[in-house]
Amino acid sequence: MQIMLVGGGKLVYHLAKRLIAKGYFVVVINKDEIYTKELARELNATIVCGEASDKDILEDAGAFRTDVLVALTQKDHDNLFICKMAKEYFGIERTTSIVNNPDNESLFKKMGINGIFNLTELLSSLIEQNVVSEDIRNLVTLEEGKLSVSQIIIPEDAPAAGKKVRVINLPLSIVLGGIIREGNVIIPRGETVIKPGDKVLVISLPEDQALAIRILGGEN
Amino acid sequence: MFIVIIGNGRAGSMLAGELSRSGHEVVVVEKVAENFKRLPVDFSGFQVEGDALEQDILKNARVDQADTVIVITGNDKVNYMVAKLAEHVFKVPKIIVRLTDHKKLHIYNDSKQIEVVSQYDLLVKGMLDSIGRIEG
Numbered sequence: 001m002q003i004m005l006v007g008g009g010k011l012v013y014h015l016a017k018r019l020i021a022k023g024y025f026v027v028v029i030n031k032d033e034i035y036t037k038e039l040a041r042e043l044n045a046t047i048v049c050g051e052a053s054d055k056d057i058l059e060d061a062g063a064f065r066t067d068v069l070v071a072l073t074q075k076d077h078d079n080l081f082i083c084k085m086a087k088e089y090f091g092i093e094r095t096t097s098i099v100n101n102p103d104n105e106s107l108f109k110k111m112g113i114n115g116i117f118n119l120t121e122l123l124s125s126l127i128e129q130n131v132v133s134e135d136i137r138n139l140v141t142l143e144e145g146k147l148s149v150s151q152i153i154i155p156e157d158a159p160a161a162g163k164k165v166r167v168i169n170l171p172l173s174i175v176l177g178g179i180i181r182e183g184n185v186i187i188p189r190g191e192t193v194i195k196p197g198d199k200v201l202v203i204s205l206p207e208d209q210a211l212a213i214r215i216l217g218g219e220n
Numbered sequence: 221m222f223i224v225i226i227g228n229g230r231a232g233s234m235l236a237g238e239l240s241r242s243g244h245e246v247v248v249v250e251k252v253a254e255n256f257k258r259l260p261v262d263f264s265g266f267q268v269e270g271d272a273l274e275q276d277i278l279k280n281a282r283v284d285q286a287d288t289v290i291v292i293t294g295n296d297k298v299n300y301m302v303a304k305l306a307e308h309v310f311k312v313p314k315i316i317v318r319l320t321d322h323k324k325l326h327i328y329n330d331s332k333q334i335e336v337v338s339q340y341d342l343l344v345k346g347m348l349d350s351i352g353r354i355e356g
Binding site: 080 | 273304
């Protein structure tokens, strides 16, 4: 399988190195002459120096034989353009791109880019989780953050501790997906009692997540 | 008609002046404030300073209410993305885009609302026409 990487920096270098180690044919396109020369010395890959949005450069780099194109530049308009060039001109089915401005994710999705990595959002949410609380972990958000799944460890002083699910009065937009207690999974019903130390999987609308945390996790 | 023009270079400012003179409501979006000096003195439209790749800037320029958006910066990739934002996010009924590299024309294939003006095609056509007139 041939993978084409467009972009620069440590990210492209290390990604290329890993893909080569796994046995893929890797092509890197970058317009910086010094960077491409360095890469050509270090990597067992085809390195092309040029503008990746130029049809002739893409063709020279072997776009017709490429299975996956990955756009990793810091400019979203370049990433979008290169992915669409790959699709429209060379029939590359799979295109993956990073998105630097979170606002652009939905446009990229609409335009048929297959894999989208919203870098700013990913990093900030990872850091936020790490900073905010160790008892609460955001596991995943679906559909650009329209639904969030998080895990809350119930503290001793939580309003919900020691109560039945039925009586803690969760709004309808918050669903408990499962309780992990001493390694066993319990599917919560109305009669299930929530105990301190339980890991509770919470599915909710993002705007109600704070409320869920207040009820299940206590003030902090 | 309410027209938003993205890019106030030599072409954009000239077009903005013409459209404003003929009575259209015009908003010009430009990243470099300095470039607004290019607008003719009798330009009566609005100026929005900022990067048109930011959706907030397009919102400030009221692209969502525009009858027509003209994307006329010198960068084909920027033009493509702004045109696509206008088409998909702001649902603009008519979008006209400037294209520099005619080899990139095919990328607009799937765009119904977008009309592409390829500058070098026009230039070559103009030259050929005038040769035709000399010979003819």
